[in-house]
Amino acid sequence: xxxxxxxxxTKHFGAVHAVNGLSLRTEEGExxxxxxxxxxxxxxxxxxxxxxxxxxxxxxLIGGDLxxxxxxxxxxxxxxxxxxxxxxxxxxxKNIAFPLKAEGLDPQARKxxxxxxAKLLDIERLLDRKPRHLxxxxxxxxxxxxxxxxxxxxxLLDEPLSNLDAKxxxxxxxxxxxxQRRVDVTAxxxxxxxxxxxxxxxxxxxxxxxxxxxxxxxxxxxxDPADTFVATFIGSPPMNLLEHQDFLFGFRPEHFLPTExxxxxxxxxxxxxxxxxxxxxxxxxxxxxxxxFSENTKVIAMLPSTVTLPVAQDEDHEFVVVKGKMRxxxxxxxxxxxxxxx
Amino acid sequence: xxxxxxxxxxxxxxxxNERVLGSLLMTPAVIYIVALVGFxxxxxxxxxxxxxxxxxxxxxxxGLDNFVRILDDPVFLRSLKNTxxxxxxxxxxxxxxxxALAEILVADFKGKWVVRxxxxxxxxxxxxxxxxxxxxxxxxxxxxxxxxxxWLGLIESNSYFLGKPGLAMASxxxxxxxxxxxxxxxxxxxxxxxxxxEINDAARVDGAGFWRKRFEITIPLLAPIIAVAVLFGVIxxxxxxxxxxxxxxxxxxxxxxxxxxxxxxxxxxxxxxSQGAAIALFxxxxxxxxxxxxxxxxxxxxxx
Numbered sequence: 001x002x003x004x005x006x007x008x009x010t011k012h013f014g015a016v017h018a019v020n021g022l023s024l025r026t027e028e029g030e031x032x033x034x035x036x037x038x039x040x041x042x043x044x045x046x047x048x049x050x051x052x053x054x055x056x057x058x059x060x061l062i063g064g065d066l067x068x069x070x071x072x073x074x075x076x077x078x079x080x081x082x083x084x085x086x087x088x089x090x091x092x093x094k095n096i097a098f099p100l101k102a103e104g105l106d107p108q109a110r111k112x113x114x115x116x117x118a119k120l121l122d123i124e125r126l127l128d129r130k131p132r133h134l135x136x137x138x139x140x141x142x143x144x145x146x147x148x149x150x151x152x153x154x155x156l157l158d159e160p161l162s163n164l165d166a167k168x169x170x171x172x173x174x175x176x177x178x179x180q181r182r183v184d185v186t187a188x189x190x191x192x193x194x195x196x197x198x199x200x201x202x203x204x205x206x207x208x209x210x211x212x213x214x215x216x217x218x219x220x221x222x223x224d225p226a227d228t229f230v231a232t233f234i235g236s237p238p239m240n241l242l243e244h245q246d247f248l249f250g251f252r253p254e255h256f257l258p259t260e261x262x263x264x265x266x267x268x269x270x271x272x273x274x275x276x277x278x279x280x281x282x283x284x285x286x287x288x289x290x291x292x293f294s295e296n297t298k299v300i301a302m303l304p305s306t307v308t309l310p311v312a313q314d315e316d317h318e319f320v321v322v323k324g325k326m327r328x329x330x331x332x333x334x335x336x337x338x339x340x341x342x
Numbered sequence: 343x344x345x346x347x348x349x350x351x352x353x354x355x356x357x358x359n360e361r362v363l364g365s366l367l368m369t370p371a372v373i374y375i376v377a378l379v380g381f382x383x384x385x386x387x388x389x390x391x392x393x394x395x396x397x398x399x400x401x402x403x404x405g406l407d408n409f410v411r412i413l414d415d416p417v418f419l420r421s422l423k424n425t426x427x428x429x430x431x432x433x434x435x436x437x438x439x440x441x442a443l444a445e446i447l448v449a450d451f452k453g454k455w456v457v458r459x460x461x462x463x464x465x466x467x468x469x470x471x472x473x474x475x476x477x478x479x480x481x482x483x484x485x486x487x488x489x490x491x492x493w494l495g496l497i498e499s500n501s502y503f504l505g506k507p508g509l510a511m512a513s514x515x516x517x518x519x520x521x522x523x524x525x526x527x528x529x530x531x532x533x534x535x536x537x538x539x540e541i542n543d544a545a546r547v548d549g550a551g552f553w554r555k556r557f558e559i560t561i562p563l564l565a566p567i568i569a570v571a572v573l574f575g576v577i578x579x580x581x582x583x584x585x586x587x588x589x590x591x592x593x594x595x596x597x598x599x600x601x602x603x604x605x606x607x608x609x610x611x612x613x614x615x616s617q618g619a620a621i622a623l624f625x626x627x628x629x630x631x632x633x634x635x636x637x638x639x640x641x642x643x644x645x646x
Contacts, residue, residue: 052543073549085540089562098558102549146548 002063002076002153002186003028004049009058011044011210018044020210021058026186031177033201034190037233041210042190043158049188050156051075063153073102078147079156083163084139086131092118092142093127099150117145121179136164140172148183155180155187161196173200194234198222206230225250225327228334237285237300239327242293247337248329253285253302255325259318261307267320268342272299277313286311290319389619396613408620412608417596418621421604424511425625428600429579432518436575437568439519440526441561447531465524473588476517480504480589507597510590514598517589518579525578526571533567534560566639573636580625601625 004026011019019041026032034042047053049060051072060067067075078099086095096117100110118124121141131139140160147155160176161169177200180187191197197204198218205215206229214226225231225239231250232238239250259269271291278285286301301319303311311317328337357363393404412418443461464472479486480503491497503509537560545555561568583602586592592599592607599607601621609618 047543050543050547052546072547073551077547079544079547081540081544083538083540085538085544087541087544087559087563089565098545098550099548102551102554150549 003061004154004186004188005061006045006049007059007061009045009048009055009060011041011048011053012056017210019048019055022207022210022212024205024212024215026188027202029184029186031180031187031189031200031202033197033204034188034207035194035197035201035204035234036192036207038192040207042192042207045207046079046156046158046188046190049154050077050079076150076153077156078150078152078154079158080140080143080147080160082159084131084143084160086139086142086146088131090130091127092123092129092131092134095131095142096127096146096149099146103150113149114145117149120148120182121145137168137172140164141175144176144179153185155185157187157189159191160189162191162193169196176200194236198234206233208233224336226336228329231327231329237302240299241329242290242297242299243331244293244342247331247340248334249342250327250329251321251325253300254304255322256299256301256319257303257322258307258309258311259320260309262320263322265323267323268326269318269320272301272317272319274311274313274315274317277311281305284311291316386619386623389616390623392616394615396610396615404616408616409624412617412620412624417599418601418604420596421592421599421601421621422624424598425580425600425602428511428515428518429576431515432522432579433572433575435515435519436522436526437572439523440530440571441564441568443523443527444530444534447527448534461527462524464521465528469521469582469584470588472521473517473585476513476520477504477589480513504590505594507594510594510598514586514589517585518582521585522575522578526575529571529574530564530567533564536567537563569639570636573632573639577629577632577636580629 004024006022006024008021008023009019010017010021022041022045024045034045036042044053048055049062051067051070055068062075062077072079087098090098093114096114097110100113105113114127115124118127121144123138123141123145126134126138126142131142134142140163143160157176161172164172173196189196189200201218203215203217204221206213206221208229214221214230216224221230221234225234228241228248228250232241235252237253239252240256241248241250256270256272272286272288273291274286274288276287278287282305284303284305284307286303288299288301289295289297290299303309326339328339329335330337390408391403391405392401393407394401447458447461467475478484482500482502482505485500485503487503488497488500491501501509503513541559541563542555545559550559581602583600583606586598586600586603587606590598592603601624605618605621608621609615612618
């Protein structure tokens with residue numbers, strides 16, 4: 001277990017600024033998620049921590065030691081790749097044993113450790129197989145076993161679930177978390193999938209354009225987004241943003257409800273025109289716009305299936321934004337602003 | 343207006359006929375193969391089973407006599423041995439040099455196009471011209487290599503590269519190697535580029551140093567591609583006559599003779615067409631086997 005810290009790291013690839021003076025510190029044993037759209041620099045940051053890329057500027061510390069310039073093998077890290085990067089010509093046993101062999105462990109000790117790791121991940125029966133004869137989920141377990149076998153102090157995971165189909169992914173998410181809790185190792189997990197980030201992260205660092213836009217618990221980034229980027233990137237559908245005078249205000253689709261079913265404490269009333277209704281089983285999505293604001297500003301409302309109130313297409317309806325759920329942003333910078341009357 | 347539509351429709355109708363279009367498109371390839379591969383091949387078999395010479399019009403069937411005669415000839419046996427020895431040694435050198443060169447070809451650095459240009463240059467030069475360049479380089483009197491070695495004080499008198507059996511054989515091997523390395527390097531470059539980046543990254547994270555990564559990851563993954571490169575190289579050396587012909591004409595005293603040059607000497611220079619054909623056909627089974635192997639390997643090259 002170790003704390004990973006980066007201080008003012010910057011990475012330029014020619015004219016491209018992948019990471020821009022970014023600082024971040026994990027807690028011990030924490031599951032930290034780097035979340036952002038593709039090209040935001042999250043993978044580059046992970047690769048700099050791993051030692052696969054050298055930062056243009058700034059410091060990387062693992063367990064309090066400066067590791068700039070050190071090769072990956074001495075950093076006591078293990079990495080799981082998006083494609084798992086299993087060695088295709090080696091059996092599962094040899095794949096898992098490879099880091100131990102590189103460490104110079106003798107064959108007997110190697111065998112014991114491989115069996116220990118295989119048992120932990122329940123893949124003992126696969127040891128003689130080649131990676132191409134494994135399913136996606138099995139490959140992922142082998143990749144985890146290979147990462148685990150050296151008993152690293154930090155796990156780095158680069159979108160390890162994105163190659164699994166949707167059904168497997170939910171189960172794998174669960175497995176992965178349970179596994180991380182059991183081995184009790186600091187994990188840094190890169191993903192562009194906010195569902196994974198919200199579901200797995202102790203804390204989430206939301207990144208965009210090489211910078212951290214917000215760093216906090218899933219609850220914080222969802223309820224109190226630091227700026228309009230975080231507000232619209234997190235949440236599906238995203239937060240509705242409306243322009244008013246010199247500021248923006250936003251609210252989540254689930255906090256925008258018909259007056260009839262609004263909670264007793266009330267809220268801000270808005271007249272809503274419904275253009276289209278999407279029925280998704282467990283909920284209804286309403287697409288429309290709010291009177292008094294541009295018709296081009298789409299506003300989405302989400303009604304859980306427990307709300308049976310009839311809402312018709314192409315009709316106006318009185319809605320409210322639930323009290324205390326309105327968020328305000330500066331129009332120029334997009335940063336959070338203090339609440340003000342509409 | 344109306345007639346235009348009809349003519350254009352009729353023309354389209356002709357090319358829409360897949361049988362017509364198909365045969366039309368196939369014809370050049372069929373003519374090419376029949377005229378330049380099929381016909382000479384059949385002719386060679388007919389000649390090898392006959393007593394035909396360049397000097398007479400006589401033609402009679404003699405069965406396998408020609409094969410029995412050439413097998414009795416020590417020069418033939420020497421040529422057969424040389425053919426395989428040259429192919430084997432040059433291709434071992436080719437693999438070692440080409441795997442290293444391939445790394446340079448895939449590497450990203452300033453001025454890489456210059457390096458790529460020079461790596462590929464031997465392959466783009468016509469083989470006879472390139473060999474003539476080597477002929478001058480290895481000249482008994484004016485060899486620049488001799489000149490440098492003398493200047494360094496390593497030798498007293500000229501080496502006569504092409505005049506001594508050992509040096510002549512080494513020269514042939516080196517010229518073959520020099521010629522095939524670019525092709526092999528490009529084939530292996532394609533192989534290297536096909537290894538996913540994440541595999542290399544994983545090996546680095548797993549603690550593999552340069553040599554371990556090379557011998558336990560890169561080379562095993564490259565193995566099928568290396569096999570393809572070697573098979574091409576072997577076929578190119580076995581079937582080539584220009585290098586030996588231009589450099590040594592098989593000399594001194596047949597010590598660098600190979601089947602291709604010996605067949606040419608016997609059949610064309612010596613006039614015994616039938617024996618020349620028999621010598622040339624001798625390698626057919628070997629080449630067929632190698633070709634079959636290439637095709638099988640090429641199909642198996644999906645390790646990932």
